[in-house]
Amino acid sequence: xxxxxxxxxxxxxxxxxxxxxxxxxxxxxxxxxxxxxxxxxxxxxxxxxxxxxxxxxxxxxxxxxxxxxxxxxxxxxxxxxxxxxxxxxxxxxxxxxxxxxxxxxxxxxxxxxxxxxxxxxxxxxxxxxxxxxxxxxxxxxxxxxxxxxxxxxxxxxxxxxxxxxxxxxxxxxxxxxxxxxxxxxxxxxxxxxxxxxxxxxxxxxxxxxxxxxxxxxxxxxxxxxxxxxxxxxxxxxxxxxxxxxxxxxxxxxxxxxxxxxxxxxxxxxxxxxxxxxxxxxxxxxxxxxxxxxxxxxxxxxxxxxxxxxxxxxxxxxxxxxxxxxxxxxxxxxxxxxxxxxxxxxxxxxxxxxxxxxxxxxxxxxxxxxxxxxxxxxxxxxxxxxxxxxxxxxxxxxxxxxxxxxxxxxxxxxxxxxxxxxxxxxxxxxxxxxxxxxxxxxxxxxxxxxxxxxxxxxxxxxxxxxxxxxxxxxxxxxxxxxxxx
Amino acid sequence: xxxxxxxxxxxxxxxxxxxxxxxxxxxxxxxxxxxxxxxxxxxxxxxxxxxxxxxxxxxxxxxxxxxxxxxxxxxxxxxxxxxxxxxxxxxxxxxxxxxxxxxxxxxxxxxxxxxxxxxxxxxxxx
Numbered sequence: 138x139x140x141x142x143x144x145x146x147x148x149x150x151x152x153x154x155x156x157x158x159x160x161x162x163x164x165x166x167x168x169x170x171x172x173x174x175x176x177x178x179x180x181x182x183x184x185x186x187x188x189x190x191x192x193x194x195x196x197x198x199x200x201x202x203x204x205x206x207x208x209x210x211x212x213x214x215x216x217x218x219x220x221x222x223x224x225x226x227x228x229x230x231x232x233x234x235x236x237x238x239x240x241x242x243x244x245x246x247x248x249x250x251x252x253x254x255x256x257x258x259x260x261x262x263x264x265x266x267x268x269x270x271x272x273x274x275x276x277x278x279x280x281x282x283x284x285x286x287x288x289x290x291x292x293x294x295x296x297x298x299x300x301x302x303x304x305x306x307x308x309x310x311x312x313x314x315x316x317x318x319x320x321x322x323x324x325x326x327x328x329x330x331x332x333x334x335x336x337x338x339x340x341x342x343x344x345x346x347x348x349x350x351x352x353x354x355x356x357x358x359x360x361x362x363x364x365x366x367x368x369x370x371x372x373x374x375x376x377x378x379x380x381x382x383x384x385x386x387x388x389x390x391x392x393x394x395x396x397x398x399x400x401x402x403x404x405x406x407x408x409x410x411x412x413x414x415x416x417x418x419x420x421x422x423x424x425x426x427x428x429x430x431x432x433x434x435x436x437x438x439x440x441x442x443x444x445x446x447x448x449x450x451x452x453x454x455x456x457x458x459x460x461x462x463x464x465x466x467x468x469x470x471x472x473x474x475x476x477x478x479x480x481x482x483x484x485x486x487x488x489x490x491x492x493x494x495x496x497x498x499x500x501x502x503x504x505x506x507x508x509x510x511x512x513x514x515x516x517x518x519x520x521x522x523x524x525x526x527x528x529x530x531x532x533x534x535x536x537x538x539x540x541x542x543x544x545x546x547x548x549x550x551x552x553x554x555x556x557x558x559x560x561x562x563x564x565x566x567x568x569x570x571x572x573x574x575x576x577x578x579x580x581x582x583x584x585x586x587x588x589x590x591x592x593x594x595x596x597x598x599x600x601x602x603x604x605x606x607x608x609x610x611x612x613x614x615x616x617x618x619x620x621x
Numbered sequence: 622x623x624x625x626x627x628x629x630x631x632x633x634x635x636x637x638x639x640x641x642x643x644x645x646x647x648x649x650x651x652x653x654x655x656x657x658x659x660x661x662x663x664x665x666x667x668x669x670x671x672x673x674x675x676x677x678x679x680x681x682x683x684x685x686x687x688x689x690x691x692x693x694x695x696x697x698x699x700x701x702x703x704x705x706x707x708x709x710x711x712x713x714x715x716x717x718x719x720x721x722x723x724x725x726x727x728x729x730x731x732x733x734x735x736x737x738x739x740x741x742x743x744x745x746x747x
Contacts, residue, residue: 412704415703415704415705415726416676416703416704417703419703419704419705419724419725419726420632420634420635420703420725421634422725422726423635423638423703423725423726423729423732424634424635424637424638426728426729427638427641427642427729428638429729430642430729430730431641431642431645434645454728457726457728460705460726461705461726464704464705464707464726
């Protein structure tokens, strides 16, 4: 009996010392009855020495010892008083003062005769585990920081129901929605109204895994903007499809540039065509007008014929005017550059413009000309023509009256910028694309050449002319000309 | 005394029209369709003025203007064109000492008055 008890004691000793865990057995007063090697070594003590010591001698490390001990005491008391199994985490100072984080499990053990025999503490060293966890958390935070710092791309995710589950800062920036506003809302909020493209897109992604498209998305304010959109599957760790990741790159600026290049090439082609046509029209026009003039001298003609000849003369004049404007548009007239002040040009054309405005129109002029505006190199007459055109357009857009705003300023990249806006009826988006095209007019009696001529003049000055418009809100023209 | 005018234009109806209009102004008009023939005729015959289209098949009107002015600087040459009032073309014509520039897109009355004015100025200069 004694042998078998000894055997089992040495066997148990082997077992508890071989185990990776820290094992301590306390009596109800908190004195150490037993402590395995692992626990003793972490406390830098010999296990035999520790018998009879109070647990406070080894638990916990110097940092916040008192507080930790108080907390542990509460947990221990709870185990002692109520026989409850409890858990506790705390640092202990190991060899070379290296701190170890131990996760303890406190199990009260009943005495044979009833009452409490002691409390078994089993501790696991979770130092490395915690470190890994922390570094994973750091990686996670870094990733989140990276994701939220990217502004050029809108990154967002949806679940299979199409509800937004992630909305990065780039998305907030591009769409104007805050994360809190949009999260768990329907993705359709970000697509043009009534756009059937999304369902088809997601079908494709399910089949092919990825889908890329150039499309338009919708901002919070309802405006649409062009994007390169990539949609990928979002899978969980088991590989099940749980949603989609969408990456949108704002390509507004690229589109603008493409449009300008396209516009320039198209204008050049139309210019050539116009010049050729005008030349071919001028010859027969000259002959017809000449014949009309000669016939007017014919004494034998009665009133009827004379009236007809006058009508023919007036109609050839109309053709002549049109051809003149065509040639003006087509002509690459090289601007005669001199140093001119944009403010002065604007001031000089305003009286001309007021002459054109409808007598009963109620337009308020709101003028903000920057003082000390650098001069530009420009052809005075041509630039005057541009601004007369833009001002008259603005007035004509506001037959019921409104506000005509004009401002000048110096911008980055050494440009003088002129902004002319009206509060008129505005131009629908589909018309905006063609607004600088010759013969394109939104006005009933417009020839459609005014803005195309403006476009050419500004282009020949090395400048840029742009338009922004919203129906029923108004139109804004932005002209930029390089410093002299 | 009637002014003797040589009109050079490759389009028959345009030549005729100029001829009709100038005859009404008491001019004696000869018409030709190309610059080469015009240069040959000018060697043999005297004219008070030449009306020359800029765009001609073969030798261009501009080249012909240069040659005429090289041979006979005092002969008034007035250039006509379907390209309208083109600053670049006008500058080129002036460089070759032309005496005037008429766009076929101008109203007839203006074409005639311009022609008369150019001719008068050229004669005064002479």
